[in-house]
Amino acid sequence: MEALSESTWxxxxxxxxLQQSMLALALSRSGKKILHVDPNKYYGGxxxxxSLQELEGWAAAHSSSDEQQAGQAVFSNSRIIRNxxxxxxxxxxxxxxxxxxxxxPQIIYTRSELLAQLVSSKAFxxxxxxxxxxFYIFRPASTAAAAAAEEEEEEGEEVGSEEGQQxxxxxxxxxxxxxxxxxxxxxxxxxxxxxxxxxxxxxxxLKFVIDYEAEEQSGTWKxxxxxxxxxxxxxxFKLNEELIGYILALTLRLDAPNVSTREGLAxxxxxxxxxxxxxxGFAAVxxxxxxxxxxxxxxxxxxxVGGGVYVLGTGVRGTKVPNAAxxxxxxxxxxxxxxxxxxxxxxxxxxxMATDGQKMSxxxxxxSSPLDSLFETVVEGAPLPVVAVVAxxxxxxxxxxxxxxxxxxxxxxxxxxxxxxxxxxSVIYLSTLSxxxxxxxxxxxxxxxxxxxxxxxxxxxxxxKVVYEQLVSSGTPIDEGRTFTxxxxxxxxxxxxxxxxxxxxxxxxxxxxxTKDEEVEYMVFADREAxxxxxxxx
Amino acid sequence: xxxxGVARTTGPRTEERRKQDLQKIDKYxxxxxxxxxxxxxxxYSPKTxxxxxxxxxxxxxYYTIWNARRRCLTSGLLSRPSASSSRSRGLSxxxxxxxxxxxxxxxxxxxxxxxxxxDPAPRTTGRSGTTADEAAEDKKYSNEKxxxxxxxxxxxxxxxxxxxxLKGFPKCYWIWNYRLWLLGEATKRFPVPTSRRIWENExxxxxxxxxxxxxxFHAWGYRRFVVGALEREELGGKSMAESEFEYxxxxxxxxxxxxxAWHNRSKLIxxxxxxxxxxxxxxxxxxxxxxxxxxxxxxxxxxxxxxxYYHQFLILNLINDVKQATIVPNITVEQKSEYVQREIxxxxxxxxxxDDIKWIYEALLEYTLALAKLESREATTSEKEDLKxxxxxxxxxxxxxxxxWDDVEKEYGLN
Numbered sequence: 001m002e003a004l005s006e007s008t009w010x011x012x013x014x015x016x017x018l019q020q021s022m023l024a025l026a027l028s029r030s031g032k033k034i035l036h037v038d039p040n041k042y043y044g045g046x047x048x049x050x051s052l053q054e055l056e057g058w059a060a061a062h063s064s065s066d067e068q069q070a071g072q073a074v075f076s077n078s079r080i081i082r083n084x085x086x087x088x089x090x091x092x093x094x095x096x097x098x099x100x101x102x103x104x105p106q107i108i109y110t111r112s113e114l115l116a117q118l119v120s121s122k123a124f125x126x127x128x129x130x131x132x133x134x135f136y137i138f139r140p141a142s143t144a145a146a147a148a149a150e151e152e153e154e155e156g157e158e159v160g161s162e163e164g165q166q167x168x169x170x171x172x173x174x175x176x177x178x179x180x181x182x183x184x185x186x187x188x189x190x191x192x193x194x195x196x197x198x199x200x201x202x203x204x205x206l207k208f209v210i211d212y213e214a215e216e217q218s219g220t221w222k223x224x225x226x227x228x229x230x231x232x233x234x235x236x237f238k239l240n241e242e243l244i245g246y247i248l249a250l251t252l253r254l255d256a257p258n259v260s261t262r263e264g265l266a267x268x269x270x271x272x273x274x275x276x277x278x279x280x281g282f283a284a285v286x287x288x289x290x291x292x293x294x295x296x297x298x299x300x301x302x303x304x305v306g307g308g309v310y311v312l313g314t315g316v317r318g319t320k321v322p323n324a325a326x327x328x329x330x331x332x333x334x335x336x337x338x339x340x341x342x343x344x345x346x347x348x349x350x351x352x353m354a355t356d357g358q359k360m361s362x363x364x365x366x367x368s369s370p371l372d373s374l375f376e377t378v379v380e381g382a383p384l385p386v387v388a389v390v391a392x393x394x395x396x397x398x399x400x401x402x403x404x405x406x407x408x409x410x411x412x413x414x415x416x417x418x419x420x421x422x423x424x425x426s427v428i429y430l431s432t433l434s435x436x437x438x439x440x441x442x443x444x445x446x447x448x449x450x451x452x453x454x455x456x457x458x459x460x461x462x463x464x465k466v467v468y469e470q471l472v473s474s475g476t477p478i479d480e481g482r483t484f485t486x487x488x489x490x491x492x493x494x495x496x497x498x499x500x501x502x503x504x505x506x507x508x509x510x511x512x513x514x515t516k517d518e519e520v521e522y523m524v525f526a527d528r529e530a531x532x533x534x535x536x537x538x
Numbered sequence: 539x540x541x542x543g544v545a546r547t548t549g550p551r552t553e554e555r556r557k558q559d560l561q562k563i564d565k566y567x568x569x570x571x572x573x574x575x576x577x578x579x580x581x582y583s584p585k586t587x588x589x590x591x592x593x594x595x596x597x598x599x600y601y602t603i604w605n606a607r608r609r610c611l612t613s614g615l616l617s618r619p620s621a622s623s624s625r626s627r628g629l630s631x632x633x634x635x636x637x638x639x640x641x642x643x644x645x646x647x648x649x650x651x652x653x654x655x656x657d658p659a660p661r662t663t664g665r666s667g668t669t670a671d672e673a674a675e676d677k678k679y680s681n682e683k684x685x686x687x688x689x690x691x692x693x694x695x696x697x698x699x700x701x702x703x704l705k706g707f708p709k710c711y712w713i714w715n716y717r718l719w720l721l722g723e724a725t726k727r728f729p730v731p732t733s734r735r736i737w738e739n740e741x742x743x744x745x746x747x748x749x750x751x752x753x754x755f756h757a758w759g760y761r762r763f764v765v766g767a768l769e770r771e772e773l774g775g776k777s778m779a780e781s782e783f784e785y786x787x788x789x790x791x792x793x794x795x796x797x798x799a800w801h802n803r804s805k806l807i808x809x810x811x812x813x814x815x816x817x818x819x820x821x822x823x824x825x826x827x828x829x830x831x832x833x834x835x836x837x838x839x840x841x842x843x844x845x846x847y848y849h850q851f852l853i854l855n856l857i858n859d860v861k862q863a864t865i866v867p868n869i870t871v872e873q874k875s876e877y878v879q880r881e882i883x884x885x886x887x888x889x890x891x892x893d894d895i896k897w898i899y900e901a902l903l904e905y906t907l908a909l910a911k912l913e914s915r916e917a918t919t920s921e922k923e924d925l926k927x928x929x930x931x932x933x934x935x936x937x938x939x940x941x942x943w944d945d946v947e948k949e950y951g952l953n
Contacts, residue, residue, distance in 0.1 A: 185794060185839055189834060189837075189839070190791055196887075199838055200837060200888070380792050
């Protein structure tokens with residue numbers, strides 16, 4: 001460890017979460033001396049995917065519900081509930097390494113800056129991206145009955161009355177269900193769940209969103225830019241409550257009811273324009289073998305190949321500036337008692353950071369069924385999806401007191417094809433903003449989801465659950481000259497590109513003056529091996 | 539998005555690159571010269587065949603070389619179809635709808651003119667066949683069987699090879715031409731089950747191409763040709779109208795804006811209804827369902843011309859006399875009126891939410907005028923009011939057709 005103190009590092013990065021790892025990738029060809037440490041014994045930090053055994057250790061370390069302590073750590077209040085072998089079917093878990101559960105799973109829209117950067121930096125090919133398929137909205141049993149009544153009125157417009165009657169029969173069974181959220185013209189055409197008039201309203205909105213940044217359209221929304229999106233939809237597009245529910249669900253934001261028109265239009269547009277970009281039938285991708293953690297690993301590997309030094313199991317205990325007048329470097333004390341000198345220290349949200357404490361509550365469950373109905377391809381030639389998104393709008397999940405939970409709950413269901421669990425099982429990730437009753441609501445949502453997807457009355461069983469809270473923020477990084485601290489990720493299940501601009505800021509600090517150099521392009525690298533010419537013919 | 543953030547550099551070729559290019563040119567020229575020499579000596583040997591493979595992989599557009607390859611096949615790589623073979627059948631030209639496929643059909647029935655029949659084995663006349671004769675017969679039979687298997691294997695390899703070439707050059711007419719020739723040969727030479735299977739694979743290939751690009755009208759035309767072949771008696775086929783109709787339904791649900799799919803659908807209807815033995819009631823139900831389908835589509839895509847074309851097809855089919863193609867032949871003028879009036883009313887609903895799409899106004903104009911004609915009367919006063927409003931809108935939305943709107947105004951006294 002002494003060798004680390006010998007010279008001054010250009011950058012010391014603490015933590016291998018996605019932001020820090022993307023910074024490492026950005027610097028991987030710069031020739032700078034980089035030391036990258038992580039207090040954990042694994043890569044990925046808060047974006048890591050853990051085996052069951054690792055998860056047990058992690059849960060024990062983050063179980064604190066102490067307000068003060070919990071307020072500063074990224075993860076807190078964690079608890080594991082095992083149920084395998086105890087259920088009706090006596091199904092059991094497989095061995096611990098057969099699982100790779102993501103701590104902060106996120107889907108990545110195809111039209112995202114992150115993918116563009118992974119491509120231009122040549123890191124793309126090392127990650128296996130899989131398709132995210134259908135987006136569903138949860139319909140509680142009572143809503144289903146009301147929808148059936150509405151449909152009867154519109155009976156004349158229905159395509160194929162036989163179909164309509166079948167649907168009615170289904171609805172009358174009073175089972176909660178999942179409805180696919182229509183986001184293309186063909187989706188809206190095919191669905192039988194929306195009456196004709198409403199379809200027209202929805203189409204007008206979808207067409208508007210794709211082009212809303214154009215001059216002619218700005219008059220429609222700019223005056224209401226900071227108003228809630230829901231109100232804008234109601235007044236400008238005459239969408240009924242059900243359609244508003246669909247659109248808010250599509251924002252994939254845990255704070256959907258409060259999303260402003262400005263932000264909401266941007267994320268909806270991202271969803272619509274991402275559809276079909278990399279192939280038919282999907283708008284987003286998910287890295288195999290555990291999500292963002294995979295990207296972090298690939299990024300760190302690139303830095304290592306570029307000369308970076310990696311030390312796991314080591315964190316930063318403290319810093320001090322040796323010569324306040326010179327201010328050229330900072331001394332970093334590592335948890336291994338070594339002191340290193342560096343020109344810039346970059347770290348992530350964690351124990352060193354006081355925050356405003358906004359949190360989200362999470363529940364991750366391993367269930368005993370492959371939930372095949374959620375992973376069907378809808379479009380000819382589409383790849384088999386491995387992730388399905390299910391949105392619970394506010395009020396659709398019952399509360400223990402008998403009322404309903406007034407916050408949205410967002411869920412992603414992962415099939416075993418993600419590599420996160422063995423065949424025959426699936427992993428369900430639920431999240432909502434933390435508040436009293438949040439974890440009960442997540443549990444309730446889980447049961448409702450299993451009920452809605454039950455086939456022939458047999459719902460899937462839950463073999464394993466872990467609950468925890470996670471610090472979130474939409475904040476800005478803390479830039480103190482020689483140290484730069486990334487804030488925690490925003491509370492979204494879709495990766496937000498804004499985070500990348502923070503990475504770029506850190507990169508500019510690390511590179512200093514050389515960023516003005518014309519030949520230096522951000523995240524644009526050539527392949528490391530020489531490219532052979534295309535050999536045509538024999 | 540085009541460059542993924544990578545700057546494009548188009549500098550001059552390096553000296554090394556230039557050398558490599560010169561090498562490639564030399565290789566190509568050598569291949570070409572080699573083939574030309576063999577051809578001028580009329581040597582269509584396996585060696586010539588190999589040369590054509592190499593050259594065509596570099597440049598499949600070089601159609602002369604395809605001809606050379608065909609000659610290699612018919613000059614020995616494929617066995618000669620024996621004179622006594624009753625499998626000889628060409629596809630007679632006929633129903634394929636577009637002219638290019640008619641010429642393919644012609645090509646098929648008249649190809650292989652170069653092959654000459656084998657001298658038949660000398661038959662011993664007179665008394666009942668001796669053992670030697672029987673043995674000769676048996677040998678001939680097993681030879682034929684061997685040859686057939688060899689030919690099937692060889693042709694299949696050719697199909698696989700051209701399919702691979704198509705991946706790189708999906709629009710090269712010459713490759714498709716060659717494939718069709720291969721399919722024709724298969725039909726002439728092979729027993730029905732074998733050649734049928736080959737045609738079925740072809741249909742699968744077309745479906746794959748349509749999945750990649752569902753508006754490729756060449757592929758739709760080719761599909762009609764392949765389906766036509768599969769339906770022929772010579773290939774033991776029967777009508778595929780139902781499954782093809784289902785296919786257009788699938789394609790439409792995948793992408794509404796698809797002229798070819800709607801067009802194909804319209805072409806299949808008369809045969810479909812005929813095969814279903816649909817009586818008047820069933821035919822009316824069918825028309826109702828089709829109108830519902832296209833109206834639902836128009837509801838979400840009123841700016842889409844292909845949908846209006848199909849709607850117009852249905853209405854014109856209803857009110858004009860289209861003989862065999864009529865969907866509902868036994869229907870009174872009153873009933874026709876009802877239909878048209880209902881469509882006009884439903885389309886008027888669209889104006890509630892879509893007020894600047896010219897197709898809507900155009901359809902309303904056309905159908906209102908058609909309704910009046912159907913009922914052998916002039917447009918009513920209120921209809922005229924509507925027509926004037928719609929014409930004003932059309933002038934605004936489609937100023938390029940001012941002349942046409944002027945004519946309509948004059949003809950129907952709407953000014």
